[in-house]
Amino acid sequence: MCADGYTGAKCENNCPEGRFGPKCSGKCVDCADRESCNLITGECSKCPPGMMGILCEQSCLAGTWGEGCKETCDCALGHACNNVDGTCECSTGHAGKKCEDECPAGTWGSKCSQKCRACKNNGICSPINGECQCPPGFQGESCQMRCSVGQWGTDCMNNCTCASDRKQCDPVNGHCQCASGLQGNLCQDYCELGFWGPDCINQCKCKSLSSTCSATTGECTCKPGYFGEVCDKICPEGQFGDYCKQSCGECDEGMICDPVVGCCLEGESFCGIARAEFVKASRGGVAWWPFLLLAFTVILFAFGFVAYYRSKWLKEKDPDLPTVTFHPEHQGFAVDEPDHNEFNNPLYNRKSVVDGGPAKTEKDLEALKLGPRVNLRPQNEYESLDQFQDIPSTSSATSEYHDYEVPDYKRKSQESDDRPGNLYS
Structure with missing residues (x-):
């Protein structure tokens, strides 16, 4: 062998x-x-x-x-390579020289060679098996159905737990909320003006001057004379009515085409008002000057009111007293300037403590009130007036001055004491 x-x-x-x-x-x-x-x-x-x-x-x-x-293989994400030449062999759903890329949208499978079915409601085609991956709140092969009432989340796998049967469960996040257009703990209140949606949490974008906002959908319904998504445009010249669908044609002489009512006489009620309001709103909204003018008028009136009553109060507290003057008629009687003499009698003339003259201003009155006490006992610069009884005289009196004719008299020497007396005899 x-x-x-x-x-x-x-x-x-x-x-x-x-x-x-x-x-x-x-x-x-x-x-x-x-x-x-x-x-x-x-x-x-x-x-x-x-x-x-x-x-x-x-x-x-x-x-x-x-x-x-x-x-050693040099493929991304742990993909295998060919054991003979080292070529990367990408797993399903990936592509690229090193398998670094996922399949482009709409494709799936080995080398991304398969085409996806159409996914609805923002569903995404799986690059691995080609099935539609639905966002929370939707279900079905093509994500064509919303979650059934009482269910929510991915593939509608979660059950709702709302405390009130009047509230609905959000199919996306499971939050309990009122139906669109309603609000309140029991969904008993309608949305306030300018808001819409479930629990009225959305703010309307419609122009309030020219439209109304649907509380359930938030859509703008334009008033006659306006158009646009948010009703922010006025009808073009020659058109009017709901969504500017009507035409004025040729208006009669003296008439204009109003975007709301059509042909009308300028100056009539509502004729041209809509366009004027729209232009004013476009240029900056509400005009503030009337309010400023009113405020200025009120302030001015208040100042005048205070000044008037202050003046009245001062006059009542310190009334003006008359001043008495005399004019001599005897020839040969020399009197120093000025031409009239003041009769220095406290009963007729109140002297200012500031400058010795009659109090004429509010400041002088204040000085009188704040100054030292003055002896108001009558003082007369004349020793006797009996000699004047036989001499005729005329007098005139006003609220400010009293004029008398002055008789002949002699100056008396000044008393050494301060007792009242006449300086003339």
Whole structure:
């Protein structure tokens, strides 16, 4: 019997190519470079690229490739590479030289070769299996259905827990809220003007001057004479009515085409009012000057009122007293300037403590009130007036001055004491 790897009558021949072992019964694997395997063991001295093992019966381990499996794969996200040439073999839903990209929108599968079905309501096609992934609140193969009443969330898997049966469960986040256009704990109140939606949380965008806002949908309904998404435009010249659908045509002489009522006489009620209000609102809204004028008038009136009553109070507290003057008629009587003499009698003339003259201003009156006490006992600069009784005289009196004719008199020497007396005799 021949040894392993040999054959022949006298065991003189090697096993034929591709055979090894006892009686050349083993079959060699394909070795690299077409080399024959070991005649005795069947091992290859060198395995082909991508293979390993004694008999080159195993592929390279994951992440390696090439001759002797000495090379390392360079694919993204852990994707495998070809064990022979190192080419990245992307998993389903990815593409790119290194499998770094997900499939473009609308495609899925190996090498992104499959086309997605149309997903509704912002549903997304899965790049792995091509199914529509629905956003919270929707369900169905194409995300075409909202969650049933009482359910919410992704794939409508959650049950609602609203405290009141009047409130509805939001299919997206599960929050309990009133139906659109209503608000309140029991949803008993309608939305206030300018708000809409569930619980009235949305603010209307409509122009309040020219439209109304739907409390349920938030849509703007334009008043006659206006158009636009938020009713912010006035009808073009020659058109009028609801959404400017009517035409004025040729208006009669003296008439204008009003965007609200159509042809009308300028100056009549409502004729031209809408356009004027629209222009005024466009130029800056409410006119403030009438309010400023009114405020200024009120302030001015208040100042006048205070000044009047202050003056009246001062006059009542310190009334003006008359001043008495005399005019001499006797010839040869010399009187120093000025031409009239003041009769210094406290009963008729009140002297100012400031300058010795009659108090004529409010300031003088204040000085009188604040000054030292004055002896108001009557004082007369004349010793006797009996000699004046036979002399005819005329007098005239006003609220300010009293005029008398002055008789002949002689100045008396001043008394050494301060007793009242006449300075003339």
